[in-house]
Amino acid sequence: MPVERCFNNSEDLFPLPENMKELYGPFGFPAARDNSRPYISSNFVMGLDGRVSFRELAGQAGGREVSRSADDLWLMNFLRAHHDAQIMGASTLRDEPGPDGWGWSYAIKDEQLRSYRQDTLRLGRQRVLILSGSGDIDLNFRVFRSSEVEPWIVTASAGATNIEARLQKLGRKGTVKIVAVGDGSIVDISQAVRLLRAEHGIDTLLCEGGPSLYGEMLKEDLVDEEFRTISLQVLGTSTKPDLQRPTPYGNSSFTPETAPWFRLISLHYALPYHAFFRLRYEGPRRFQPPRDVASGRPGKG
Secondary structure, three states: OOOEEEEEOOOOOOOOOHHHHHHHOOOOOOOOOOOOOOEEEEEEEEOOOOOOOOOOOOOOOOHHHHHOOHHHHHHHHHHHHHOOEEEEEHHHHHHOOOOOOOOOOOOOOOHHHHHHHHHHOOOOOEEEEEEOOOOOOOOOOHHHOOOOEEEEEEEOHHHHHHHHHHHHHOOOOOOOEEEEOOOOOOOOHHHHHHHHHHHHOOOEEEEOOOHHHHHHHHHOOOOOEEEEEEEOOOOOOOOOOOOOOOOOOOOOOOOOOOOOEEEEEEEEEEOOOEEEEEEEEEEOOOOOOOEOOOOOOEOOO
């Protein structure tokens, strides 16, 4: 595996196999800053201009098109192996239909990482959570039929009723775990992640998109870490002006005073086209105003 380690200041808490530790270095999570919810990470691949998807290009909208890297795929599986569950929005499922139109299972494909998760970490079968407030989602997507993962749908009360009725009609009642959060058809993500920890024992959660979900998590101060693959290409603007290519942050917006900062935890790379950042959330920072060197007084610029 040609991934190279440039810098790694992680906690050394997971019992990585020797070959993985030689490759990646230490890996661990710190104590949670909010014990009422899971420790939440995100994982995105993005181009040099920050965009994460060729969204408007049918069949080419997924992160695989932005990444095109076996090393990034291995690192994605590495992160999946260390989290209790993965979560993504239903729009991500629809936007990434794969070659046959039924999407992906989102399962760990690396045999060593799969065994390490099950036998060493004892985290069990992967839990893949799809967020859909309305429940208006095609239950024939591969993730809902795969034996490799345990599919969940996080929804609201109206969505739960909708999904349960359709599963029963398909003769698949009980094959998808349904977690209902709140009334109506809108999921309060802050309430949802707290429920996932309190009632379902999910202590670490990996967000794999899309930008709207992750942007909402960031605005709600629910993010602890980011894993970012930088693919050294420029995606550019959309070929359709009414459908923009997104960044990882959706429609979130900040000012200089409220903009969240992240601290570098590790940096890996795979020559010649990819860099892999691990970043830990610190929140807004306070800066002293610049000083006039001659007078020693705060300057205007």
